[in-house]
Amino acid sequence: MSPPVLLICDDSSLARKQLLRALPLDWQVTVEQVDGGSAALERIRQGGVDLMLLDLTMPEMDGYQVLACLREEAHDCQVIVVSADIQEQAVRRVLSLGAKAFIRKPADPLQLLRTLADLGLLNALRQIGERGQGESIGFRDAFREVVNVAMGRAAALLAHVLGVFIQLPVPNVNILEVGELHMALADAACRDRLTAVCQGYIGGGIAGEALLIFHDSDIRDMARLMGSGDSYQDMEMLLDLSSLLISACLSGIAEQIDLVFSQGHPQVLGQHASIAELINVNRSRWRKTLAVELSYSIEGHDIHFDLLLLFTEDSVELLSRKIAYLVN
Structure with a gap:
């Protein structure tokens, strides 16, 4: 009898290796x-796959769409979802779509x-160990x-x-010159007016700045969602949200690479400013950066x-060393 076939589906080579x-x-x-x-x-569809370990957040076709197609086409492949999207609604949704478990x-x-x-x-419970070295993994993918x-x-x-469901993006990671960063932010802003909250961070020689950027048209909607009615000030909302989201994201990174980040106080950067004004405020510090973009x-x-998340140029080598422990 031939062994069962396990299919691993994930857009990250590091995740597949893990x-x-x-x-x-x-x-x-x-x-x-x-x-x-x-x-x-x-x-x-070719047949013979007994089990799939499936990621959710992937470009083009995500894990939710894969599960929906499997159910519609009545395939008997069992699916275990392995995802970073650990929202309670995400777990409920994948189970309702036919996944057998969530990890x-x-x-x-x-x-x-x-x-x-x-x-x-x-x-029965078996020995756990590493199955070969697998493919080579670059820094950006890891x-x-x-x-x-x-x-x-x-x-x-x-x-x-907030009591909502957050639609998660595939993170975009690039090494950018200041001119390229300008274009990336301009694309995110879509020529709209915006407000940003800036918060610096440092730990283990790795440093940078986080920017939480809102289109002005979204600020009042978010303030109502976070909710204290008319008395809830827009800037108070932005500072609260940035403190929660930036701290949680940095803590998640630090935990995986065995660091502790110290964070500065969040500051409103260029309230109701254009993208050009936002760039000019920090042009001297953003000559070259490891830029991580998340569009929620x-x-x-x-x-x-x-x-x-904008990491300084000097941080890249230190981050590479930390990431190497995960890859090797």
Whole structure:
């Protein structure tokens, strides 16, 4: 009898490698990997896939869409969702779409082992170990997965506070010159008026600034959602939101790479300013930066906002060393 076929579907090579490491070492299984939802569906339609470990936040076709297609086409492949999106609504949604279980990223080997046993895919608890070295993983891809995990934890906290569902983006990670950063922010602003909250951070020689950017048209809607009626000041809302979201995201990154970030006080940067004015305020400090862009939206509300994490050029080498411990 041939061993069962396990399909790992995740757009991050680091996430796929972490899942390979988490699998029971002596589990006789044939492992295949794909980097997106469309490829996963194509492979399952060919037949012979017994189990899929599925990410949710992926470009083009996300995990929710994959689950919906599997249910519509009545495939018998079992699915365990392994995702950084740990919002309570996310868990409920994937289970309602037919997933057998949900595991938060990065997957804990014991939790994965117990989940496999509960589903009848293992007869007993087995030895855990690493299954080969897998593919080579670059810094940007690895750091993007670290940010993805941190972003999911931050969104879960915000969703709980607001009682909403946060639609999570795929993080965008780039090394940018100041001119490129200007263009990236201009694209995020879409030529609208905006307000940003800036908060500096430093830890273990790694430093940078976080920018939470709101279109002015979204500020009052968010203030009403956070809610104290007419007496709730827009700036108070922005400072509260930035403190919650930035702190949670930075804490999620720091926990994974064994750091502690100290954060400065959040400051309103260029209230109702144009994108050019925002750039000019900090042009001297943003000559070159590792830029992480997260574009959030709130389901059921016309509210969108961007979180930018801007790490200094000197931080990149130190971050690379930290990330290397996750990759190797």
